[in-house]
Amino acid sequence: MSANLNQTNIEIDDPNFRAVFQNLQGNILKGHGRDHSRHIFFAFKGDSDQNQQVLNKLAEKVTSAEAQHQQQSSYKQTGQAHLFVNLMLSCSGYQQLGIAPKDWPDDPAFRAGMKDLQTPFDTLPRGGHTPTANPLNDDISQWESGFQGRIDGMLLLALGGMAPDHAERTLTAEVQALQQTYDDNLELLFVQRGHVMRNDKGQVIEHFGFVDGVSNPKFLFSDLNEEFRNGGYSRNDPSAPLNLVLVKDPGGNPDSYGSYVVYRKLQQNIKGFWDRLALLANHLSENSSSPIDAEYAGALCVGRFKDGTPVSEQGNDGWSNLFNNFSYDDDADGLRCPFHAHTRKTNPRGDTVRQFNSPPTIERSRRIVRRGISYGETELSPEQEWTDAGLLFMCMQASIVDQFIFMQHTWCNNAGFVRPGTGIDPLVGQAPADAAPPPQQWRSGWSNPNASTTDFSFAGFVKTQGGEYFFMPSLDFLQSLGCRQGA
Numbered sequence: 491m492s493a494n495l496n497q498t499n500i501e502i503d504d505p506n507f508r509a510v511f512q513n514l515q516g517n518i519l520k521g522h523g524r525d526h527s528r529h530i531f532f533a534f535k536g537d538s539d540q541n542q543q544v545l546n547k548l549a550e551k552v553t554s555a556e557a558q559h560q561q562q563s564s565y566k567q568t569g570q571a572h573l574f575v576n577l578m579l580s581c582s583g584y585q586q587l588g589i590a591p592k593d594w595p596d597d598p599a600f601r602a603g604m605k606d607l608q609t610p611f612d613t614l615p616r617g618g619h620t621p622t623a624n625p626l627n628d629d630i631s632q633w634e635s636g637f638q639g640r641i642d643g644m645l646l647l648a649l650g651g652m653a654p655d656h657a658e659r660t661l662t663a664e665v666q667a668l669q670q671t672y673d674d675n676l677e678l679l680f681v682q683r684g685h686v687m688r689n690d691k692g693q694v695i696e697h698f699g700f701v702d703g704v705s706n707p708k709f710l711f712s713d714l715n716e717e718f719r720n721g722g723y724s725r726n727d728p729s730a731p732l733n734l735v736l737v738k739d740p741g742g743n744p745d746s747y748g749s750y751v752v753y754r755k756l757q758q759n760i761k762g763f764w765d766r767l768a769l770l771a772n773h774l775s776e777n778s779s780s781p782i783d784a785e786y787a788g789a790l791c792v793g794r795f796k797d798g799t800p801v802s803e804q805g806n807d808g809w810s811n812l813f814n815n816f817s818y819d820d821d822a823d824g825l826r827c828p829f830h831a832h833t834r835k836t837n838p839r840g841d842t843v844r845q846f847n848s849p850p851t852i853e854r855s856r857r858i859v860r861r862g863i864s865y866g867e868t869e870l871s872p873e874q875e876w877t878d879a880g881l882l883f884m885c886m887q888a889s890i891v892d893q894f895i896f897m898q899h900t901w902c903n904n905a906g907f908v909r910p911g912t913g914i915d916p917l918v919g920q921a922p923a924d925a926a927p928p929p930q931q932w933r934s935g936w937s938n939p940n941a942s943t944t945d946f947s948f949a950g951f952v953k954t955q956g957g958e959y960f961f962m963p964s965l966d967f968l969q970s971l972g973c974r975q976g977a
């Protein structure tokens with residue numbers, strides 16, 4: 491059977507998808523939901539036959555979408571926690587397995603790898619864009635050494651639903667056990683520890699202190715239903731077809747699907763960010779009848795207030811701060827939420843339709859599925875700049891070039907998106923290493939066409955420490971390794 495990937499609003503126990511979801515890794519269609527994780531980056535040590543056998547053995551640990559669903563139900567009923575495991579491969583991983591190139595996943599960015607700064611990628615020209623090498627403006631000499639070498643794959647272990655200490659100890663023991671079992675065959679290059687941070691309401695936050703993980707494409711009936719109860723769909727449709735995130739696994743049976751994963755370790759300069767916001771707030775206050783504080787300036791950077799309230803919707807009553815049923819239809823000129831705001835850059839909610847007459851389906855097809863987790867120190871007001879704290883950004887998509895790279899390059903890093911003079915995304919926009927980003931324009935009044943504007947450059951508080959492009963293959967592919975012929 492071949493699944494119809496145009497479908498959405500399905501459920502993991504849908505009998506029509508049983509073979510697909512038994513074979514698909516978890517954490518793609520729905521986040522694994524655990525608060526503690528380990529990302530174990532590895533390189534193969536053996537020849538292709540040995541490497542296939544190792545992976546075949548590791549496949550026993552991997553959690554399918556169906557198993558994730560069962561674990562969730564059993565946790566709700568019995569409180570019993572389960573270890574969650576994903577396994578993903580880079581293109582060099584496929585090479586080390588001796589798989590013929592014609593059978594590798596074919597996304598050009600996946601095949602090139604994140605460290606390739608020479609291959610030009612076609613980010614679908616519109617408004618003067620041409621295929622570009624190094625579309626992310628990466629400077630690999632600044633990356634952590636572990637990310638500069640060859641990475642063949644990554645194992646993600648995650649655990650939650652128990653005391654934090656217990657989860658951390660269990661994960662450490664799991665990593666040690668893996669190290670012992672696979673010492674002859676796998677080089678564990680480095681292990682990155684991740685943990686969810688929460689505010690006093692228990693909502694997930696990132697290191698700058700903003701609620702995170704609110705808006706994501708939804709595939710499952712239960713998730714869509716929850717979003718409906720949380721505000722409805724009248725102004726924003728969060729549903730997404732399976733083909734936003736799934737592609738056929740070239741190495742598996744007809745029921746086999748996988749997803750491309752973008753991994754970026756993003757360090758956050760928390761003190762620098764808030765000091766600069768205080769300065770921005772002072773500038774804005776000079777031209778405003780009422781004082782503007784750093785928290786408000788932060789909302790103009792992110793597009794949401796710290797508690798999640800969309801800056802375009804402030805003052806509206808009747809919905810929770812995790813509200814996602816909004817668009818920028820009533821803010822076509824960016825008088826409420828600046829065009830440069832992170833959430834508006836990464837999900838323009840109709841801006842490209844208004845600005846370029848681009849079909850809404852195209853804008854919606856750029857969406858990514860975010861599955862990142864924070865790392866490092868949890869202090870939200872550190873005294874030092876650049877503490878060991880940040881986001882292990884991870885997103886899944888059906889095309890790295892048309893989704894993540896397009897979003898980062900053509901939207902976040904592009905000072906001319908969505909209008910000339912908009913400026914780069916103040917949170918994650920990366921200017922080329924040798925260029926200073928032009929200033930963004932900031933308004934002193936909300937929804938006021940006569941409010942004065944201030945030019946102010948806000949950038950550089952998130953630094954890429956490394957990353958890689960991966961493919962998360964089907965279980966059928968992993969299980970058949972070692973039983974198949976090499977290249």
Ligand code: HEM
Binds near residue numbers: 858
């Ligand atoms: C340290 C780096 C980052 C931080 C602190 C950060 C923070 C946030 C926050 C606070 C939100 C709003 C809450 C939500 O809707 O979930 C958000 C939304 C979002 N971010 Fe990021 N983010 C980071 C990196 C990135 C990167 C690299 C991308 C992709 C290029 C990205 C794409 C998105 C998208 C697509 C949304 C949802 C927008 C919407 O649908 O309204 N983020 N981020």
